[in-house]
Amino acid sequence: MDSPPSPHLLVLPYPLQGHITPLMQLSKLLASRGFSITFVTTDFILKQMLKARQALPADDLHRLGITLTGISDGLHDLHERNCMLQPLDFVASVLFMQTSFDELVGRMVQEQGRHISCIISDSFLLGSQDVADKWHIPRIAYWPNSLAALACCISLPRIMAESSNLDPFKPQVYEEESQELVTCIPGIPEIQACMLPFHTLGGENSELWMRHHIESQIQRVNKPLCFIVNSFPELERDIYTHFEDLLPSKPILPLGPLLPSTFLGGHDDPGTGSSLCDEDEECMQWLDKQTPKSVLYISLGSISTMDEKDLLEFASGLLASNQPFLWVFRPASCESPPDMEMPIGKVIKWAPQLRVLSHEAIGGFLTHCGWNSTLESLSLGVPMLAWPHMLDQLTNCWFLVEKLKVGLRLELDESKKVGRIGVENGIRKLMQEEEAQSMRDRASKFQHLAQSYFKDTLASSLDSLLKMIVSCEAKN
Numbered sequence: 001m002d003s004p005p006s007p008h009l010l011v012l013p014y015p016l017q018g019h020i021t022p023l024m025q026l027s028k029l030l031a032s033r034g035f036s037i038t039f040v041t042t043d044f045i046l047k048q049m050l051k052a053r054q055a056l057p058a059d060d061l062h063r064l065g066i067t068l069t070g071i072s073d074g075l076h077d078l079h080e081r082n083c084m085l086q087p088l089d090f091v092a093s094v095l096f097m098q099t100s101f102d103e104l105v106g107r108m109v110q111e112q113g114r115h116i117s118c119i120i121s122d123s124f125l126l127g128s129q130d131v132a133d134k135w136h137i138p139r140i141a142y143w144p145n146s147l148a149a150l151a152c153c154i155s156l157p158r159i160m161a162e163s164s165n166l167d168p169f170k171p172q173v174y175e176e177e178s179q180e181l182v183t184c185i186p187g188i189p190e191i192q193a194c195m196l197p198f199h200t201l202g203g204e205n206s207e208l209w210m211r212h213h214i215e216s217q218i219q220r221v222n223k224p225l226c227f228i229v230n231s232f233p234e235l236e237r238d239i240y241t242h243f244e245d246l247l248p249s250k251p252i253l254p255l256g257p258l259l260p261s262t263f264l265g266g267h268d269d270p271g272t273g274s275s276l277c278d279e280d281e282e283c284m285q286w287l288d289k290q291t292p293k294s295v296l297y298i299s300l301g302s303i304s305t306m307d308e309k310d311l312l313e314f315a316s317g318l319l320a321s322n323q324p325f326l327w328v329f330r331p332a333s334c335e336s337p338p339d340m341e342m343p344i345g346k347v348i349k350w351a352p353q354l355r356v357l358s359h360e361a362i363g364g365f366l367t368h369c370g371w372n373s374t375l376e377s378l379s380l381g382v383p384m385l386a387w388p389h390m391l392d393q394l395t396n397c398w399f400l401v402e403k404l405k406v407g408l409r410l411e412l413d414e415s416k417k418v419g420r421i422g423v424e425n426g427i428r429k430l431m432q433e434e435e436a437q438s439m440r441d442r443a444s445k446f447q448h449l450a451q452s453y454f455k456d457t458l459a460s461s462l463d464s465l466l467k468m469i470v471s472c473e474a475k476n
């Protein structure tokens with residue numbers, strides 16, 4: 001008798017690096033448990049993934065059980081994609097992706113007769129829920145940020161009710177460094193309003209869009225089978241244990257940190273194979289020549305930008321600190337690169353970030369607090385200097401500075417801009433002063449917790465996910 005076919009999943013990340021990497025890692029974990037995975041991304045991203053030097057060849061992925069498939073995002077050129085965070089382009093591409101995803105699912109189901117057991121798609125792609133509903137396929141939502149950020153978002157109605165004068169989308173809340181405390185989020189006894197994950201930086205249109213997006217998330221929060229979160233319970237224990245107060249009927253499945261096992265004390269892993277850029281290999285040899293714990297790694301993620309003035313202030317403070325550094329400066333992040341001699345540092349376009357963070361020469365990470373970077377740094381025991389810009393980066397900064405005490409916040413000047421003195425002082429505190437060692441000790445505690453989760457608990461969390469999908473399939 002033929003054995004039943006393996007469950008087939010469609011995995012759909014939002015088309016940005018920080019969403020693609022963890023979902024590719026999750027796909028690999030699920031493929032290793034016998035699932036067959038179709039990893040769906042935009043044609044543009046697919047091309048970048050296949051072109052990047054360190055990419056895993058599509059044949060290797062196929063052997064693991066993962067097939068890559070492209071859909072259109074409706075954008076025509078690179079310029080439009082670089083503006084993806086502008087609300088109109090963002091909304092347009094998200095809507096277009098919904099249509100192309102619907103067509104793909106339709107083709108698979110109707111023309112090819114392929115069974116789809118479940119869709120795992122990014123929470124940012126709300127329209128994928130409509131596609132799942134239309135084709136009667138269960139959907140699991142992947143939440144790409146922390147549990148804390150999810151708790152804040154779902155608590156928005158409570159936050160608005162708690163203090164009727166507070167509109168957490170308005171820039172004033174952030175510009176004035178509001179000391180107003182929000183105390184109604186289950187699992188977060190108190191957080192300053194200015195650290196809530198709602199500030200977009202992009203003006204009124206972005207604010208409107210963000211408000212609409214969060215409200216739509218809340219309206220549909222009970223639709224997916226469950227939420228997978230790239231976090232682990234020990235890291236966000238208080239919030240995790242209080243989640244039932246927020247979402248009584250919805251399982252929350254922390255499955256992180258979604259990193260290749262080699263970085264969590266596991267066996268060899270071919271890497272995520274999902275970098276969209278060529279990683280600089282030479283920087284690893286440069287790091288080999290540096291003293292242990294002496295180098296500051298600097299990266300502001302895959303989408304942050306800086307104006308020329310900020311860049312000059314930042315670079316001047318960095319040089320004044322006299323600290324060796326490895327700085328990822330993406331050419332697209334500023335109109336003109338810093339025109340300065342960098343005698344004790346190295347500037348590169350894109351780093352093998354996990355390998356860099358696990359190198360013994362690294363003593364600290366100056367980060368924009370994207371959730372992946374934060375989680376990677378914690379999982380590899382590296383303390384952080386936090387320079388958050390917007391959205392959940394603010395909440396992540398609060399989490400690592402005030403809650404975990406594994407980092408400090410970069411002090412801005414009176415006009416809330418980056419200034420050379422704040423940069424120089426922040427780097428000294430992180431890398432050279434007494435406090436540095438205690439932050440490093442606390443960070444290594446989280447490294448051990450991440451490794452324990454990976455070794456002792458991840459397998460049973462994956463089993464729960466598997467059971468949930470299979471039992472839902474049986475009911476359908």
Ligand code: UDP
Pocket residue numbers: 016017018019021275299300301302303304328349350351352353354369370371372373374376
């Ligand atoms: N990253 C990398 N090399 C770099 C800079 C970033 O591989 O030079 C990776 C990093 O490891 C992380 C992702 O890009 O996995 C960035 O995601 P994050 O959530 O930190 O920030 P975002 O780019 O979404 O703002």
